[in-house]
Amino acid sequence: MDKFTVVSGIVAPLDRTNVDTDAIIPKQFLKSIHRTGFGPNLFDEWRYLDHGEPGKDNTRRPLNPEFVLNQSPYQDAVILLGRENFGCGSSREHAVWALLDYGFRVIIAPGFADIFFNNCFKNGVLPVVLDSAIVDRLFRAVAGSPGYTLRVDLPAQQITTPGGEVIGFEVDPFRKDCLIKGLDDIGLTLQHADSIRRYEEKRRLEAPWLFNKQSEK
Amino acid sequence: MSGKTLYDKLWDSHLVRQDESGTALLYIDRHLVHEVTSPQAFEGLRLAGRNPWRSESILAVPDHNVPTTARAAGITDPVSRVQVETLDRNCSDFGITEFTMTDLRQGIVHVIGPEQGATLPGMTVVCGDSHTSTHGAFGALAFGIGTSEVEHVLATQCLIQKKSGNMQIRVDGTLAAGVSAKDVVLAIIARIGTAGGTGFALEFTGQAIRDLSMEGRMTVCNMAIEAGARAGMIAVDDTTIEYLTGRPYAPEGAQWEQAVSAWAELHTDADAGFDQMVSLDAGALAPQVSWGTSPEMVTAIDAVVPDPDAEVDPVKREGMRRALVYMDLQPGMAITDIRPDHVFIGSCTNARIEDLRAAAAAIRGRQVAAGIKQALVVPGSGLVKQQAEAEGLDRVFTEAGFEWREPGCSMCLAMNADRLEPGDRCASTSNRNFEGRQGQGGRTHLVSPAMAAVAAVTGHFVDIRQQEAG
Ligand code: SF4
Numbered sequence: 001m002d003k004f005t006v007v008s009g010i011v012a013p014l015d016r017t018n019v020d021t022d023a024i025i026p027k028q029f030l031k032s033i034h035r036t037g038f039g040p041n042l043f044d045e046w047r048y049l050d051h052g053e054p055g056k057d058n059t060r061r062p063l064n065p066e067f068v069l070n071q072s073p074y075q076d077a078v079i080l081l082g083r084e085n086f087g088c089g090s091s092r093e094h095a096v097w098a099l100l101d102y103g104f105r106v107i108i109a110p111g112f113a114d115i116f117f118n119n120c121f122k123n124g125v126l127p128v129v130l131d132s133a134i135v136d137r138l139f140r141a142v143a144g145s146p147g148y149t150l151r152v153d154l155p156a157q158q159i160t161t162p163g164g165e166v167i168g169f170e171v172d173p174f175r176k177d178c179l180i181k182g183l184d185d186i187g188l189t190l191q192h193a194d195s196i197r198r199y200e201e202k203r204r205l206e207a208p209w210l211f212n213k214q215s216e217k
Numbered sequence: 218m219s220g221k222t223l224y225d226k227l228w229d230s231h232l233v234r235q236d237e238s239g240t241a242l243l244y245i246d247r248h249l250v251h252e253v254t255s256p257q258a259f260e261g262l263r264l265a266g267r268n269p270w271r272s273e274s275i276l277a278v279p280d281h282n283v284p285t286t287a288r289a290a291g292i293t294d295p296v297s298r299v300q301v302e303t304l305d306r307n308c309s310d311f312g313i314t315e316f317t318m319t320d321l322r323q324g325i326v327h328v329i330g331p332e333q334g335a336t337l338p339g340m341t342v343v344c345g346d347s348h349t350s351t352h353g354a355f356g357a358l359a360f361g362i363g364t365s366e367v368e369h370v371l372a373t374q375c376l377i378q379k380k381s382g383n384m385q386i387r388v389d390g391t392l393a394a395g396v397s398a399k400d401v402v403l404a405i406i407a408r409i410g411t412a413g414g415t416g417f418a419l420e421f422t423g424q425a426i427r428d429l430s431m432e433g434r435m436t437v438c439n440m441a442i443e444a445g446a447r448a449g450m451i452a453v454d455d456t457t458i459e460y461l462t463g464r465p466y467a468p469e470g471a472q473w474e475q476a477v478s479a480w481a482e483l484h485t486d487a488d489a490g491f492d493q494m495v496s497l498d499a500g501a502l503a504p505q506v507s508w509g510t511s512p513e514m515v516t517a518i519d520a521v522v523p524d525p526d527a528e529v530d531p532v533k534r535e536g537m538r539r540a541l542v543y544m545d546l547q548p549g550m551a552i553t554d555i556r557p558d559h560v561f562i563g564s565c566t567n568a569r570i571e572d573l574r575a576a577a578a579a580i581r582g583r584q585v586a587a588g589i590k591q592a593l594v595v596p597g598s599g600l601v602k603q604q605a606e607a608e609g610l611d612r613v614f615t616e617a618g619f620e621w622r623e624p625g626c627s628m629c630l631a632m633n634a635d636r637l638e639p640g641d642r643c644a645s646t647s648n649r650n651f652e653g654r655q656g657q658g659g660r661t662h663l664v665s666p667a668m669a670a671v672a673a674v675t676g677h678f679v680d681i682r683q684q685e686a687g
Contacts, residue, residue, distance in 0.1 A: 015535075016536065016539070017532055017533070017536050018411055018412075018511045018536065020511075020649075020651045022630075022649070022651045022652075022653065022654055023651065023652060023653070026653060026657070027630050027631060027632045028632065030253050030281075030632065031253075031282065031294075031296040031297055031299075031300050031632070032296075033256035033257065033260070033299065033300060033303050034256075034257065034260075035257045035260075035364075045652065045653050045657055051657050054296055055296075083532060084412060084532070085411055085412040085415070085445065088411055088412070088445065089347065089649060089651060090346075090347050090630075090649075091254065091345060091346055091347040091361040091362060091363055092253070092254065092363075093254070093257075093345075093363035093364040093365060094364075096363075111412055111415060112415075113412070113415065113445060114415060114416065114445070114446075114447050115347060115361055115362065115363060115447060118362075118363060118366070119363035119364075119365065119366075122363060122365035122366070123365070172238070172240070172379070173238050174236070174238055174240040174377075185365070185369055185377060186265070186267070186368065186369050186372045186373060188377075189242060189369065189372075189373040189375055189377065190372070190373060192233065192234060192242060193373075195233050195234050195242070196233055196242070196244070196270075196373065196374060196375055199233045199244055200244075200374075203244070206479075207339065207476070207479060208472060208475075209337070209468035209472050209473075209475070209476045210246050210337075210339075210340065212273075212466075212468065212472075213273050
């Protein structure tokens with residue numbers, strides 16, 4: 001996982017509530033057995049006027065000019081600004097892989113769905129929860145000056161606007177540490193392998209049926 | 218000291234360790250795996266040279282991509298086929314039990330877990346699938362995870378978690394005839410909203426919940442995720458025990474007796490507190506129909522399509538407008554005037570035997586209406602299909618003009634060939650009405666099995682309470 005410390009760049013506004021993971025990456029692209037290559041199909045149904053399929057040459061497809069990511073300068077955005085309940089629906093991590101593959105490292109919204117929120121941290125994407133009044137203000141600022149940028153500083157837990165305003169944000173200390181160091185969770189957990197084995201021994205006595213071998217009946 | 222909720226008990230009994238910040242390592246008893254969210258996890262495992270911690274905790278099944286016709290001919294879509302073959306290979310390489318595509322026990326992962334008794338009370342159950350909340354119906358802590366977490370569970374049998382809040386959703390009273398578990402859960406989501414349960418574990422309680430069969434309880438817990446909660450659960454009682462008796466993976470003999478007595482503890486203590494409580498009156502509930510593109514956009518069958526202009530919140534108003542344009546509906550239109558042209562009875566929400574019985578009973582001897590282009594029944598598993606055929610339900614459907622298919626996710630998410638075309642309108646027993654969920658440009662109305670079946674034979678939504686009374 002890439003380390004995350006400070007990210008600065010263009011903010012793309014996606015002014016919809018309840019943006020679901022089906023919309024972020026439609027189901028036909030979930031047939032891939034890899035983690036990369038989803039970027040061109042991010043928000044596929046909103047972004048293109050035709051129907052996308054895996055293997056189709058996306059550079060030749062008609063773009064929907066109404067969709068924000070097809071408008072200049074948002075092709076180069078690294079921060080996505082969203083509304084309430086961002087990332088709801090399916091647990092598909094492909095949604096985060098697609099956002100990352102496109103180039104997004106930060107998503108700012110007043111609220112995220114739990115599974116999506118978790119998946120972000122596992123992939124070096126920082127989801128930032130801000131008060132909806134502040135998010136509203138950022139939407140207005142972006143609308144007022146397309147190409148609006150923000151600087152997101154994870155160690156300091158601060159977002160800085162072009163005008164120099166500083167907005168603080170909360171982040172779980174464990175997740176922050178993992179993100180800054182680019183740590184592999186599995187490696188971390190395996191440091192506790194003895195605790196896991198001890199738990200299993202104790203549990204096997206209390207509830208042996210949980211450890212039955214599966215027999216073919 | 219105050220007592221513990223069911224969620225507290227499940228959490229505490231699976232805690233391996235916890236640090237000062239509250240970040241915990243939680244032990245996972247049952248890991249369910251399907252073909253879509255697992256390939257990258259197995260790949261990660263291989264790249265790191267790791268092995269599954271406890272292979273026998275895993276049960277795998279292909280369900281999302283499998284065709285629902287001509288099963289024996291295999292999968293024609295080459296990309297889907299690679300994904301299913303990848304699952305087969307991963308399972309055989311790592312010694313994991315898999316019900317392959319041609320196994321009679323194959324089906325939707327959330328149907329087969331309980332059906333096999335692989336989901337048991339007191340377990341932690343995870344799957345790379347948001348509807349894992351279904352298994353909470355057994356007094357288990359069950360929730361969906363992403364692919365990185367699938368890899369984490371494979372490698373360590375644990376997950377790094379923070380504890381959620383406790384929310385109680387109490388449904389008192391008795392449901393009217395024709396009103397089902399699906400209507401209960403749709404009404405709950407309409408009430409608390411799609412983010413209402415975010416950060417909480419939900420416990421469903423009350424007379425109406427206790428009165429539900431296990432199938433009904435699974436329907437309710439299945440859609441906890443649509444209310445924003447990763448986990449929904451229901452206390453263990455006689456209905457739970459009776460359902461599990463004799464299931465292939467359930468314990469037997471003295472171990473069964475020991476388990477049953479341990480499971481008696483799996484309820485919220487009388488003096489436990491919840492962080493939030495919501496209550497609903499079951500007696501006041503009508504059958505529900507979704508009119509928009511989010512599972513909170515739901516209303517009663519005897520109501521009308523709501524008017525965005527009446528909504529005060531500007532962001533919500535815009536969302537409603539957009540949904541009505543997508544759904545091609547006008548504010549003020551009677552829900553009973555909505556005319557679906559497709560009907561889908563299936564999915565992990567409503568494709569169990571009881572769902573198929575309810576749908577068949579509602580239409581026995583009737584014919585699919587002229588305006589219906591396709592009416593599909595997709596059983597949740599091979600065993601559900603077999604049972605339904607033994608009861609003659611398949612003939613009720615096929616004689617009415619429905620198609621009777623092989624088990625899988627099918628048109629719930631349209632990853633296989635079963636999908637809506639742009640502009641198609643579907644009465645669906647599934648759980649998500651997002652834009653394009655059942656096929657690009659398709660329009661979904663979420664309803665119960667009986668409501669979907671009756672819509673197929675009348676060509677529009679009908680208040681089935683009148684039918685049941687008459
Ligand atoms: S039936 Fe639908 S919701 Fe359930 S697991 Fe399959 S795709 Fe997901």
